[in-house]
């Protein structure tokens with residue numbers, strides 16, 4: 001019997017796994033400079049954690065969650081996103097007691113029962129951040145800047161930042177009523193989901209993957225006409241700071257985001273260069289003034305975003321941005337008889353303790369067969385040990401790029417390899 005991975009899941013091996021870790025490391029390096037610390041939460045949570053935060057009319061809660069009862073008959077969900085788990089942990093561990101501002105990042109798999117297609121999977125990796133404690137426009141802007149810096153550090157070109165404000169809870173209620181009145185009677189050819197959204201949460205019609213591009217949707221009343229003066233001035237401050245920092249952005253009045261918990265600033269980074277990946281959303285986030293309170297915690301505002309790591313990888317592949325994700329092998333050992341293999345294995349481990357990457361052929365004894373492995377691995381050096389080398393303690397070392405060969409005392413080999421003059425590959 002042979003098995004295949006589940007639909008909508010991916011294996012990452014060798015090069016692809018190294019690329020994934022490369023993105024993660026780069027992201028961590030940048031976020032450390034912004035004062036973020038890591039949080040690792042469980043992949044499973046009580047289902048209610050997600051229902052309470054995302055909202056029971058969201059696509060995630062309605063259609064996409066992997067939910068099951070465990071053997072103790074508790075309803076458990078594989079996390080579909082990071083924010084709810086982080087808020088749960090922030091409250092459960094009372095992190096707000098230690099400091100007025102908490103900056104956290106996370107990285108790990110998320111699960112959504114979606115229709116799989118390029119860049120959309122059922123298990124995917126997100127790298128995200130959450131900041132708790134501050135509602136200032138300066139924080140909103142700095143959070144957006146951190147995402148921008150991260151994409152710049154990865155070298156990604158052609159990214160567009162879309163930003164909007166969706167105001168506070170009261171303004172949104174007012175706006176929802178306006179949308180209901182506007183859409184009533186105009187939705188005959190809209191999808192089934194949108195028909196339900198009209199009464200449950202009409203804002204989501206603007207976010208619909210099927211209907212959002214329809215003229216009727218594009219011409220719908222705009223949220224800014226329902227917003228309070230405070231929301232509008234907050235948004236102006238955020239965009240002014242972004243302009244001051246020369247971060248390019250585009251205000252997109254139809255950007256509403258799919259989750260219930262956002263307030264005021266929402267944003268997305270999408271790929272704007274022509275081609276197959278044009279329009280792909282790479283990062284999304286926003287401010288959530290009331291989420292912590294709605295979870296039963298103190299009245300502490302938060303803001304966060306999440307990157308889709310597979311999507312970053314797709315874009316970086318398409319822009320040929322992975323160059324030095326691999327450590328090259330320093331040495332391949334070629335050992336010509338059983339006793340030389342013993343000496344070689346010991347010496348390989350000595351070199352490894354000096355932080356060199358060393359491989360050897362475990363099986364073959366002939367020079368020709370072992371050179372085959374060396375050719376495939378393409379190391380900087382090849383070390384040859386036969387009876388003569390073994391007894392004299394003087395090994396033959398071949399510089400593969402220069403195609404030169406020398407005999408070096410074994411105790412001098414680490415220095416020889418580390419010597420910059422010999423290192424031109």
Ligand code: ATP
Pocket residue numbers: 081112114119120121122123124125126257258281282283284285306307308309310311
């Ligand atoms: P989309 O509009 O593409 O469905 P979303 O609004 O559901 O995205 P978020 O929940 O905000 O996305 O997640 C943030 C980021 O995570 C997205 O911008 C995207 O890069 C990535 N992402 C979301 N869902 C998936 C998925 N099913 N597969 C791969 N990446 C995903």
Ligand code: MG
Pocket residue numbers: 258
């Ligand atoms: Mg989605």
